[in-house]
Every structure is written in structure tokens, then in C-alpha cells.
Amino acid sequence: MVALSVASRTRSVTETSASSSGERPLAWFDLEDENRLRVGGVWRLAQVGLLSRRLERAGLSGRAVHEIDASALTALDSAGAQLLIRAVPSPDAITGVDKRYRGLLRRVADAETAATDQPRPRRPGGAGAQLALIGWRTVGVGIRTWELLGFFGLCIVAIAGVIIRPWTLDGRATFHHLQAAGLNALPIIGLLAFLIGVVVAFMGALQLQKFSAGIYTVDMVGIAMLRELGVLFAAIMVAGRSGSAFTAQIGTMSLNEEVDAMRTIGLDPVAVLATPRIVALVIALPLLTVYADLVGLAGGAVVSLALLDIGIPLFLERLSSAVDTTAFLIGMAKAPFFAAAIAIIGCFEGFKVTGSAASVGRRTTTSVVEAIFAVILIDAAFAMALSWLNI
Amino acid sequence: MTRKAKKAARPEPAVTVRGLENRFGANLLHDGLDLEVLPGEVLGVVGSSGSGKTVLMRSIIGLNRPRTGEVSVLGENLSALQGRQRKALLARIGVLFQNGALFSGLTVAENIALVLKLHTGLAPGPIDRLARQKIDMAGLPQDTAGKMPAQLSGGMRTRAGLARALALDPEIVFLDEPTAGLDPIGAADFDRLIRELQQSLGLTVFMVTHDLNSLVAIADRIAVLVDRKIRVGPLDELLNDPHPWIQAYFRGPRARAAHDAAGSGH
Numbered sequence: 001m002v003a004l005s006v007a008s009r010t011r012s013v014t015e016t017s018a019s020s021s022g023e024r025p026l027a028w029f030d031l032e033d034e035n036r037l038r039v040g041g042v043w044r045l046a047q048v049g050l051l052s053r054r055l056e057r058a059g060l061s062g063r064a065v066h067e068i069d070a071s072a073l074t075a076l077d078s079a080g081a082q083l084l085i086r087a088v089p090s091p092d093a094i095t096g097v098d099k100r101y102r103g104l105l106r107r108v109a110d111a112e113t114a115a116t117d118q119p120r121p122r123r124p125g126g127a128g129a130q131l132a133l134i135g136w137r138t139v140g141v142g143i144r145t146w147e148l149l150g151f152f153g154l155c156i157v158a159i160a161g162v163i164i165r166p167w168t169l170d171g172r173a174t175f176h177h178l179q180a181a182g183l184n185a186l187p188i189i190g191l192l193a194f195l196i197g198v199v200v201a202f203m204g205a206l207q208l209q210k211f212s213a214g215i216y217t218v219d220m221v222g223i224a225m226l227r228e229l230g231v232l233f234a235a236i237m238v239a240g241r242s243g244s245a246f247t248a249q250i251g252t253m254s255l256n257e258e259v260d261a262m263r264t265i266g267l268d269p270v271a272v273l274a275t276p277r278i279v280a281l282v283i284a285l286p287l288l289t290v291y292a293d294l295v296g297l298a299g300g301a302v303v304s305l306a307l308l309d310i311g312i313p314l315f316l317e318r319l320s321s322a323v324d325t326t327a328f329l330i331g332m333a334k335a336p337f338f339a340a341a342i343a344i345i346g347c348f349e350g351f352k353v354t355g356s357a358a359s360v361g362r363r364t365t366t367s368v369v370e371a372i373f374a375v376i377l378i379d380a381a382f383a384m385a386l387s388w389l390n391i
Numbered sequence: 392m393t394r395k396a397k398k399a400a401r402p403e404p405a406v407t408v409r410g411l412e413n414r415f416g417a418n419l420l421h422d423g424l425d426l427e428v429l430p431g432e433v434l435g436v437v438g439s440s441g442s443g444k445t446v447l448m449r450s451i452i453g454l455n456r457p458r459t460g461e462v463s464v465l466g467e468n469l470s471a472l473q474g475r476q477r478k479a480l481l482a483r484i485g486v487l488f489q490n491g492a493l494f495s496g497l498t499v500a501e502n503i504a505l506v507l508k509l510h511t512g513l514a515p516g517p518i519d520r521l522a523r524q525k526i527d528m529a530g531l532p533q534d535t536a537g538k539m540p541a542q543l544s545g546g547m548r549t550r551a552g553l554a555r556a557l558a559l560d561p562e563i564v565f566l567d568e569p570t571a572g573l574d575p576i577g578a579a580d581f582d583r584l585i586r587e588l589q590q591s592l593g594l595t596v597f598m599v600t601h602d603l604n605s606l607v608a609i610a611d612r613i614a615v616l617v618d619r620k621i622r623v624g625p626l627d628e629l630l631n632d633p634h635p636w637i638q639a640y641f642r643g644p645r646a647r648a649a650h651d652a653a654g655s656g657h
Contacts, residue, residue, distance in 0.1 A: 044560070045511060045559060046511070048511075048517065049511060049513045049514070077560035078525075078557075078592065082520065082521065082524055086520075100593065107587070107591040110527070111523075111525075111527035111528050112524065114527040115520070115523040354541075355539070356495035356541045358495055358496045
């Protein structure tokens with residue numbers, strides 16, 4: 001109580017305002033006796049930070065005051081009102097309030113009751129929650145795989161429908177995606193493949209020269225590009241370019257309820273949205289692979305010429321004797337599988353978008369990661385199967 | 392219902408629009424439009440679809456630069472201000488966009504807290520308390536505080552948007568079709584909420600709406616956008632306006648129903 005009587009002096013709370021009354025502070029409070037607080041001036045949001053700190057320092061926060069005389073208030077808003085109400089045990093203890101502010105005070109008091117009545121939901125924390133999270137995630141992976149398989153089935157049905165009745169395929173959409181995913185990807189895939197060819201040839205040349213076997217660089221570039229790298233890098237690029245675009249396009253349409261609208265008018269969204277994309281990619285990726293192979297070999301030829309003095313005619317001659325068509329065909333055989341995986345995952349994640357714009361971003365990321373993962377998984381499966389078959 | 396707006400001494404208008412002209416391509420939307428919003432009134436703005444109600448609102452709050460004309464809000468020209476002055480004026484204005492326009496990556500409480508953080512130097516504790524107060528004032532249950540906008544229904548999203556618009560205790564709020572997409576009971580609740588807040592917080596309300604019930608229930612004056620200009624007045628006055636669109640609007644079957652409903656309610 002001693003502390004309170006010490007505090008019972010007018011506290012200048014904010015700088016004296018230029019406009020109003022001169023030497024009086026803009027907002028102030030004054031402890032008249034132990035339980036009665038006089039407040040005055042402008043109690044608005046802009047003053048609330050300072051006021052609440054001062055009140056706390058004076059030990060007056062948290063319902064410590066029995067009565068507040070508010071007759072000297074010149075302005076009050078809901079933030080100031082909240083401060084007053086939180087200082088007293090009950091709103092009735094605030095007296096002398098100007099008629100203008102009575103409604104506000106009552107409304108704020110109601111809001112305060114509602115806010116304190118409701119216990120805060122606690123955020124789950126601790127080791128148990130972490131463990132539960134791991135569990136949920138694990139279950140989640142299982143569920144996703146299951147759903148993806150289901151979607152794969154839907155796509156197979158839709159594609160089979162197109163194969164049986166080719167005229168049902170939306171030609172315009174298919175060509176559009178062929179252009180977007182195939183033609184428009186030529187520059188970037190060309191650049192990438194050329195650089196890969198250069199890098200492979202460069203590394204090969206440096207090592208093989210030590211054994212005076214520089215000419216085998218051609219074998220290395222040829223087999224590596226045609227059998228593995230050409231198709232792999234084309235697929236990774238397509239996953240990043242087109243798989244993500246599929247997810248974002250279909251995801252935005254899901255958000256916009258376009259997908260639901262299709263369902264209500266009897267269109268199958270999988271057939272309308274996924275089929276043209278899958279067909280387009282299955283056509284585009286093998287073509288891109290041929291292109292990437294050629295450009296990659298060109299990269300290798302440039303390095304061979306520059307580093308090993310292997311001329312283009314010699315390069316081509318060596319290439320045709322070292323690499324048979326099997327290597328090329330193996331690379332080409334993978335392309336449609338990669339393409340189907342990328343397109344199906346891209347569309348699947350798009351359909352899974354719900355709620356907000358953030359979900360589109362999240363699904364797009366997942367789509368690219370999963371598509372590249374699937375491509376490498378399929379590649380590994382091919383490698384194992386081929387070595388088992390001794391090809 | 393038009394008490395405050397009609398005090399003897401004319402108070403300084405909260406919003407003044409003079410000679411506003413807006414054009415989109417060949418389409419002239421506003422042509423020398425004048426409007427005054429008086430402090431403490433609820434002004435309902437109506438007009439046919441595409442007559443430029445939302446554009447008018449966007450011109451006033453500085454989101455649209457008019458081709459010509461002057462707009463002042465609370466005595467200042469928003470689009471001419473910069474830096475701290477602009478921020479100070481923006482703090483005195485609250486805007487509720489259609490469907491709330493909540494930031495989808497933040498919870499409802501965070502949406503409100505963001506505004507408070509941006510404009511005040513308050514600590515997280517008081518900010519959270521004020522956010523919860525605004526949630527209650529907008530008529531939302533407290534457990535919405537931690538929810539994401541995507542988890543809310545349309546009506547709740549509008550209310551959450553209102554809570555965000557009220558975060559800084561603005562002097563004037565702009566509402567863009569707040570009751571669109573609400574069921575009649577929800578819309579009537581919202582009207583009551585606006586009226587109550589307008590009275591307890593002393594707000595000026597600029598409300599773009601199609602909802603005749605809203606207009607009858609809470610608007611002190613109504614501004615009608617016809618022929619690229621504004622005709623403004625209390626409902627009774629507009630009822631006698633001979634303009635065919637105004638007649639069709641206020642004398643149509645839906646208008647009569649709204650009027651009857653309001654009449655029988657008292």
C-alpha cells in the first residue's frame with residue numbers, strides 16, 4: 001500500500017499535446033486514494049502502449065483498482081476501454097463516463113468477458129506430440145501412396161478410353177500442352193544436355209588420357225548420354241517445368257471450384273484435365289530425349305575436338321562402332337514411363353489442392369520432388385531389370 | 392433514423408469527392424461525380440452491376456487513380472500522401488473487401504495482429520488481447536482466433552475481415568458488399584452488428600451493397616449511382632425520385648418486401 005501511495009501523483013504519460021489544453025499531458029491517470037483512480041485525456045490506441053506500461057509499473061494492472069473515475073476522459077477508443085476494464089474487477093466500477101462512450105465501454109466489457117471465459121486452446125507440445133507427429137506422417141505416406149495408386153488407376157481408365165475411342169481426346173488441349181511442355185522446353189533442355197555432354201566428355205578425357213586411351217571418351221559420352229543421361233536430364237527438366245505447371249494449373253482450378261463445376265455437369269475431371277496432359281507428355285518426352293541425346297553428343301564432340309584432337313569424322317566413326325542401337329533404344333524406352341510418372345504425379349497433386357493459395361505452393365513443391373523421385377526410382381528399376389536380362 | 396447526419400451546423404464531411412471521372416477503355420464509368428459522406432452516418436451505395444460502385448470505393452481509398460477529380464478522406468487526399476502521413480491516415484480508415492480478403496497464410500488472430508503490429512509499438516500480449524477483443528466485437532466465437540481463413544465459412548470470413556478492418560479503431564470503415572453471399576438471417580445479424588458497432592464506436596460507414604434489406608435497416612442515407620453520377624438522400628426522398636432505375640430499384644417487388652419486413656419489425 002505504501003507503494004501505491006507513493007504512486008499517487010499525476011503521471012505525465014505522453015508528451016503534452018500541441019492541440020489540447022497546454023500543460024496537461026495528452027493522457028494521464030492519478031491515484032486519488034488507495035482504491036480510486038482518476039483517468040483523463042485521450043485514451044486511444046496510440047497511447048495504450050505507454051499507458052499500460054505505466055499502469056503496470058505503478059502496480060495498478062490486473063484488477064488492482066476498486067474504482068475508476070473517468071469523468072475527465074476526452075477521447076476513448078476500444079483499446080483504451082479495454083485497458084480501463086482490465087484494471088477493475090467489474091465494469092460497474094468505472095464511473096463518470098461520458099454518455100458518448102457508454103456504449104463502447106459496455107461493448108468492450110462484453111468482449112472482455114467472452115475472451116476470458118473461453119480458455120485458450122493449448123498448442124500441443126512435448127515429446128509425446130512429436131512422436132504422434134511421426135506416426136501421423138508415416139500413416140500419411142501410406143495413405144498418399146494408396147491415393148496415388150488409385151489416381152493411377154483412374155488415369156489408366158481414362159487413357160484406355162482414349163485409345164479405344166481416339167476421337168474423344170481433346171486435340172486442342174493436347175497440342176497446347178505439347179507445345180508448352182515440348183516445343184517451349186527445347187532451348188533450356190538443349191543447353192542443359194550440351195553442358196552435360198561437355199562435362200562427361202571433359203571428365204572422361206582427363207582420366208582416360210592418363211592411360212593414352214583418350215579415344216574411349218567417345219564410347220563413354222555415347223553410352224552415358226544415350227542410355228542414361230539424355231533421358232534422365234530431359235525428364236528432370238520436364239518435371240521441374242511442366243509437372244509443376246500441371247499442379248499449379250489444376251490446383252488453381254480446384255480452388256476456383258472449376259473442378260467441382262465439371263463434376264456437376266457430368267464431365268470427368270480426370271479425363272478432361274489429366275488425359276491431354278499425360279498424352280502430351282508421353283509424346284513430348286521421347287522427342288525431347290532424341291533431341292537431348294543429339295545435343296549432348298555434340299557437346300562431347302566439341303570437347304573431344306578441343307582436348308583430344310579427335311575430329312568430327314573420327315568421332316562419328318568411333319561412335320558408330322562403340323555404341324549400338326540398343327543403348328539408344330534403352331534410353332528411349334524409359335522416356336514414356338518417366339513422362340507418364342511426371343504427368344500423373346503433377347495432375348494428382350493438382351487435384352489434391354484444397355483451401356488456400358498456400359496449398360497450391362505446397363502441392364507444387366511436393367509434385368516436383370515426387371516426380372523426380374519417381375523418375376530416379378523407375379530408372380533404377382530399369383537398370384536392375386536390364387542387368388538381370390543381360391542387356 | 393437519420394439523426395446524427397442532420398445536425399444544424401453542417402460538420403466537416405468525412406469523405407468528399409468532387410468531379411470524379413473514371414474511364415476503362417471506351418467505357419466512361421464516372422463523369423463528374425460528386426459525393427459527400429457525413430461523419431457518423433451510414434451511407435449505403437447502390438447501383439446496377441457494372442455501374443462502378445466498387446471503383447468509386449477504390450478511388451476513395453486510393454487503390455484507383457481517378458483520371459480527374461478530387462477525393463479527400465478525413466480532410467486529406469490519400470493518394471497525394473506518402474510515408475508516415477499516409478500511414479497515419481490509413482490507420483484511421485478500415486476497409487472490408489468482398490469475401491474478407493483475409494491473408495490465407497495467417498490465422499484470424501494473426502490477420503488482426505498484423506495490422507496492430509504494423510501501426511502500433513505494442514507488445515505481443517496487448518496485441519493478442521486487442522485481437523481477441525476485435526474477434527468478439529465482430530461477433531465471432533473466440534475459438535476462431537486460431538483458425539485459418541480456409542477453415543471458415545463465407546459469413547465468418549466476412550466477419551473476420553470486419554474484425555481486421557476495425558483493428559485500429561478507425562474513424563471510417565468502407566464495406567464492399569458485406570452481406571453478399573450471406574443467408575438472410577446472417578445478413579440481418581451482420582446489419583445489426585454494423586449498426587451496433589457504428590453506434591458504440593462512433594464510426595462512419597461507407598457501404599457498397601445490393602442488399603435492400605441492409606439499406607432499409609441501417610443506411611442513414613443512400614447514394615445511387617445512375618447515369619455515371621450520384622444521387623444521394625434518405626430513402627423516403629429517393630422513393631420520390633422519378634429516375635426510372637431508381638423507381639425500379641426502390642419500387643420493385645423485392646424493395647416492397649424489404650420495406651414491409653422492416654416496417655413490421657418495428
